[in-house]
Amino acid sequence: MxxxxxxxxxxxxxxxxxxxxxxxxxxxxxxxYSDAVISDEFKKLKKKFLTGAIIKSAVCGVSAGLFAAGVLLLTAKLGGIKIDLIWYIIAGVACALVCGGITFLFLKPSNKKVAKTVDGEYGLREQVQTSLAFSRASGDVVIMQRARAESEIKALPRRKIKFSAIWQYILIAVLAVALAVAGIVVPGKAVEGQQGGEPGVSPDRHHIDIVEMLIKELNDEDAARNSSAHPEDFLDEALTSAVRDELSAFRDVLDEAWKKHEEIVPSEQVFPVIRRVNALFDGYTDYLQIAQALTKNETTINGPASGFGDLIKAGGDAYRTYVLLKSAKEGKDDQSNDNLTDYHSKMSEIALSAIERKSSDFIKKLIPEEETENTPVSPGSGNSGETKKELSETEQDERTQKLQDDLAAINDVINLAMAEFDEGTINLCETSVTEALNEFASGLQKIIEDNSYYFTVPSDKQEAGNDPAPAAETDGTDEPEHWEAIKNDTSQLFETFFSALTDGGENKTESLAKQSYYKAFDRHIENNIRSVFGLELISPDIIETPEPEEGDDDDNTGSNNQDTSGSGDLKFPGNDEIFDPFTGEMKKYYEVLNQYNAIKDDQFPADGSDLTDLERQMLEAYFNSLFGSGSSAGN
Amino acid sequence: MKRFKKNRQNEAEITEETVEGEVAEGMEAEEETAPEAAAETYEEPVRRVMPADAPKVESPEKVIRFSQSIAKLKEELAKDIVGMEETVDNVICAIIAGGNVLLEGVPGVGKTRLVRSLGKALNLPFSRIQFTPDLMPSDVTGSNIIEQDEKGKMSMVFQRGPIFANLVLADEINRATPKTQAAMLEVMQEHKVTVSKQTYKLSEPFFVLATQNPIEQDGTYPLPEAQMDRFMFKLIVNFPTSKELAGIVNMTQVTMDETAEVAVGGEEILEMRELAKTVPVIDDVLDFAVELVSNTHPELESSCASAHKYLKFGASPRAAQALITCAKVRALMYGNYNVSYDDIIALAYPVLRHRIKLNYNAITERLTVDDVITKLINETK
CATH class of the missing domain: 1.20.5 (Single alpha-helices involved in coiled-coils or other helix-helix interfaces)
Structure with missing residues (x-):
């Protein structure tokens, strides 16, 4: 062991x-090799190699720095994150130093490396390496070898830079520069509705206070409602509660970010909040939406029949959408929708049969082969006692098709409007709106039925015995002579309908005014939230103010301008007309009031010293209409 | 290596102890050479290489004389040998390095003539042994015979054999029996002969240049691997080109005898050998030579793919020794003062071709030994 x-x-x-x-x-x-005695010639050679290594390391380092900065920049832009410029610089410089240093460690030329490279490149048969390895040895042959190696080094030609040795560095540099440029050039992620605002904010106490203020306003609204004798004048409790919950959650998000210091809340988080608040308010502003749709399209009433049908349809769409959304929100089952569908089908049949009967008679009258130029045409049976011009077969086809298209469009509109009036829907909306629409649809159908013959028929009819009138255009752009009457009737019908929504009764006006108040509150909340994030505010023209009541002329102008319309804060001192210099027409002043207010708010200085001529004209016209000529704009 | 160095020291002892008259005469002959005339030609390049501020070389004439001797030797051999430049260079290299050479070639290509011319040019005692199947070992080494003096007294006297020369031509060595071939082993490696328990050292420099015929293998005895390993080089003497053949014919029309004159003596050879030892070789080149020899061994896991595929067995350590020793000589021969990769690669063929054995794969692929050596070199680089 x-x-x-x-x-x-x-x-x-x-x-x-x-x-x-x-x-x-x-x-x-x-x-x-490291301790070798090196000659001056070799030192010079080594210095050249060292310079090359430094340059290569610098290229690698700078490329790495650009690469890092470019990646960071691209990531931030595409992710919608804001990073200060100093961090890009720090990242780039750090990366450059680290990569450059590591590269230099690898490329740093040692004596042996230099000797080996030179021997290989110039075919010196290991002379330089041998002279280094045996730099301290003695012996005749060794001495002579060293001497020869030195002379060879001295006689070396200028070292050519080979592309094969540097293409990698060139490629790295090009890629890094390209990435950095891409990071600068590539546009940042578009933020919804940002329109030049900040991509996000690092919230502070001020931002949170704004949201707190909105919540307090809602609390004040609740308090005012509970203590008021007319609670219907204030925002609904369910609405304030729901909106308060949304704003509280949003405030918590801001608070959390504020506590974490420098954390940014992106703008993308704002828009869902705004949308949800808007949706909550939309549920309480149905009349306003309908009124907006109809009011906007009112100016197109003078268009052809298809446009006429479109504007009816728009109003009906607005109402129909409201009905469906509200029924879904309140958990109504499909029963009401089934009733709607059934009713729609029933009314479609009735309306269609009525129109078809008339249209088929009318179409028959267009067939020229059964008629002569002197054959009287009576209106009831399609012939009006007027002679009918002989039409070509193509013209007949075109006219027939157009008539059918127009009638089909009108039929659809009526059916749609009529389809909404069902017992089920009556419970979902205001009775007044239902009745107004019902009356509107009935009136419209009556107009169409009575005047269907004239809707698209060209004005080529003449009294019996007269010469045939020249054929009119068949493309629908020319209006038939009876069209004026039709327009007047439909205009009156629109006015009646709109009045029914707005001025037809006490409740109408109050309801619409109340809904305007709702919408104003909604806009107030939205604009405050947008202001926190530097986003563009909503134009005040989006929500049109309710149409005030028509009252007596103003004392000065002969019109009653002492009467007011609207309620609450939305009262207007009159219903007078004012000259609109943009269109050259007289308009009810409330129609241009918003425009005037916008100009006034943006450009009207306190002392009125910088008014433009146009502004002065408007003001003069306004004061003239109110107080008579002789009044002037200005101070 | 230590053992090898000791042998070298012994060589010097042998030189001192075994000076024979005839050898001494050969050594003295070299003093008559006149390098002065050659110096005019060869000193100039050396001076050009050496910068003015270079450290002084103690005896640059040694280096100069080396080049001159080589040139003179080649010049004298060229009088008798047409072509075969590479073979002649390798033979000279082996002689200076102190090794034995095996020349293989078809009959009549000048193998024997080369050796005889070399003997004349080196001014060394030369002997030729024609190996035949009935040649006995004692015919090579010598034997004891009984001599009677004047007084009638009988005594045993060792009669030296033909091996006792400086330059020995072993013609058709593969025709001798293994017993006789074995007698050459001790001679070639240790430069001494042992007969009847008595050891007789051979004078330096001592070389064996053997020849063999690659055809007519009937009645021959292939040399054992141990003996093959004793040869530093195996050189293939190819059939001369048309131009060379024409030159041979023209030359031999004048005379068939060798006309080479003395160029270098034995002492000079030893000096040249010592000088060659001082040629520096860097570690990378040394490692390359060592790795090349290691790569010839298929049994080693670290060896290259060609070795595993084509070789049965690899070269001995003598191959690595031979590579480095001869590379130093070759470098000086070509005017270089250091060993390079090119020297190792050039000498790999004569050093390795008789030391490695091809396997069946190489035979089926019709690869020669030189082809496999080329593959080994490429895979070692």
Whole structure:
């Protein structure tokens, strides 16, 4: 045992000694070159290599820095994150230093590396390496070898830069520059509705206070409603509660970000909040929406029959959408919708059959082969006692098709309007609106039925006995002579309908005014939230103010301008007309009031010193209409 | 290496102890050479290489004389040998390095003539041994015979064999029996002969240049691997080109005898050998040579793919020694003062071709030994 232990120890010692000897030999091998006595010529050569290594390391380092900055920039832009410029610089510089340093460690030329490279490139047969390795050796041959190596180094031609040796560095640099440029050039992620606003904010106490203010206003509204004798004049409790919940959640988000210091709340988080608040208010502003749709399209009433049908349809769409959304919101089942569908089908049949009967008679009258130029045409049966011009077959086809299209469009509109009036829907909306629409649809259908013959028939009819009138255009752009009457009737019908919504009764006006108040509150909340994030505010023209009641002329102008319309804060001092310089017409002043207010708010200085001529004209016209000529705008 | 160095020291002892008259005469002959005329030609390039501020070389004439001797030797050999420049260079290299050479070629290509011319040019005692199947070992080494002096007293006297020369031509060595071939082993490696328990050292420099015929293998005894390993080089002497053949014919029309004159003496050869030892070789080149030899061994996991695929067994450590020793000589021969990769690669063929054995894969792919050596070199680079 003792003997074997001794042997093991001996073996271990031998192995350790061998390992040490190996290490020493390796070190000796390396030191041959590192500790070599190098000549001046070799020093110069090494310096050139060192310069090359520094340049390559610098290229790598700068490329790495640009690459890092470019990646960071692209990531921030595409992710919609805002990062300060200093961080890009820090990241780039840090990356450049680290990569450049590491590259230099690898490329740094040692004596051996330089010697090996030179020997290989110039075919010196390991002379330079040998002269270095044996720089401290003696012997005739060794001395002569060193001398020859030095002379060879001296005689080396200028080192050519080979593309094969540097193409990698060029490629790295090009890619890095391209990435950096892309990071600068690529546009940032578009923020919904941002329109030049900040991509996000790092909230502070001020931002949170704004939201807190809105919540307080809602609380004040609740308090005022509960203590008021007319709670219907204030926002509904369910609405304020729902909106308050939304704003509280949003306030918590801002608060959380504020506590974390420098955390940014992106603008994308704002729009869902705004949309939800808008939706809550929309549920309480149905009349306003209908009125807006109809009011906007009122000016197109003078268009052709298809446009006439479109504007009816728009109003009907608004109402129909409201009905469906409200029924879904309140958990109404499809029963009401089924009733709507059934009713629609029933009314469609009736309306269609009525119109078809008349239209088929009318179409028959258009067939020229059964008629002559002197054949009287009576209106009831399609002939009006007037002679009918002979038409070509193509013209007949075109006219027939157009008539059918127009009648089909009108039929659809009526059906749609009529389809909404069902017992189920009556429970979902105001009775007054239902009745108004019902009356409107009936009136409209009556007009169409009575005048369907004239809707698209060209004005080529003449009294009996007269010469045939020249054929009119069949493309619908020319109006038939009876069209004026039709327009007057439909205009009156519109006015009646709109009046029914707005001025037809006490409740109408109050309801619409109340809904305007709702919408104004909604806009107030939205604009405050937008202001927190530097987003563009909603135009005040989006929500049109309710149409005030028509009252007596103003004392000065002969019109009653002492009467007011509207309620609450939305009262207007009169219903007079004012000159609109943009259109050259007289308009009810409330129609241009918003425009006037916008100009006034934006450009009207306190002292009135910088009024433009146009503004002065408007003001003069306004004052003239109110107080008579002789009044002037200005101070 | 230590053992090898000790042998070299012994060589010096042998030189001192075994100076024979005839050898001494050969050594003295070299003093008559006149390098002065050659110096005019060869000193100039050396001076051009050496910058003015270079450290002084103690005896640059040694280096100069080396080049001159080589040039003179080649010049004298060229009088008798047409072509075969590479073979001649390798033979000279092996002689200076102190190794033995095996020349293989078809009959009549000048193998024997080369050796005989070399003997004349080196001014060394030369002997030729024609190996035949009935040649006995004692015919090579010598034997004891009984001599009677004037007084009638009988005594045993060792009669030296033809091996006791400086330059020995072993013609058709593969025709001798293994017993006789074995007698050459001790001679070639240790430069001594042992007969009847008596050891007789051979004078330096000592070379064996053997020849063998690659055809007519009937009645021959392939040299054992141990003996093959004793040869530093195996050189293939190819059939001369048309131009060379024409030159041979023209030359031999004048005379068939060798006309080479003395160029280098034995002492000079030893000096040249010592000088060649001082040629520096860097570790990378040394490692390359070592790795090349290691790569010839298929049993080693670290060896290259060609070795595993084409070789049965690889070269001995003598191959690595031969590579480095001869590379130093070759570098000096071509006017270089350091060993390079090119030297190792050039000498790999004569050093390795008789030391490695191809396997069946190489034979089926019709690869020669030189082809496999080329693959080994490429995979080692």
């Amino acid at each position: 003792k003997h074997s232990l001794h042997n093991e120890k001996y073996v271990r010692e031998r192995k350790a000694k061998a390992k040490d000897a190996e290490k020493r030999a390796e070190l000796e091998k390396r030191s041959k």
